[in-house]
Amino acid sequence: MFEFFKKLFRQKEENKENKEKNLISILKNDHQKLLKIYTNINKAMEKNDFVEATYELKKFISEYNKHILLEDTNLYIVLEEKYKNKKQILKTIEKIEKDMNSITRAISFFERKYKTINYENRDIFMEEFKHIGQVLTERVELEEERLYPLL
Numbered sequence: 001m002f003e004f005f006k007k008l009f010r011q012k013e014e015n016k017e018n019k020e021k022n023l024i025s026i027l028k029n030d031h032q033k034l035l036k037i038y039t040n041i042n043k044a045m046e047k048n049d050f051v052e053a054t055y056e057l058k059k060f061i062s063e064y065n066k067h068i069l070l071e072d073t074n075l076y077i078v079l080e081e082k083y084k085n086k087k088q089i090l091k092t093i094e095k096i097e098k099d100m101n102s103i104t105r106a107i108s109f110f111e112r113k114y115k116t117i118n119y120e121n122r123d124i125f126m127e128e129f130k131h132i133g134q135v136l137t138e139r140v141e142l143e144e145e146r147l148y149p150l151l
Helices: 002-046 050-082 087-113 122-150
Strands: none
Touching (some): 002 122, 050 087, 050 122, 087 122
């Protein structure tokens, strides 16, 4: 009987590890998708193809929102539970989550601001778009190098 419970507990731990590895894999894959779409927007803007750029921007926002939802409903919940008794690590996780919320608000504002991309707003769009790319690149590096290993 004792072996049964030991085996059952081990299976649950292995399933938990597999779920965490799978979550990391999905999140990293999302990062690659977002990078590809970001590149597509940039290429479209270089050709002044505003229709394509607008289409890709909508796709980018959609993928970004799915990614954030996954982080909010899985990643942060798992990390906060795992480190609930380690105040310093928990504070770091909460700060990273709060920073991500600020980035999300900025991206949401950007989306509303550029419902239409054209010659008139092209230069300011590109300036702000490059800044978003820089912020997201730094964020992806932080997540993949410091946050995901905590799982």
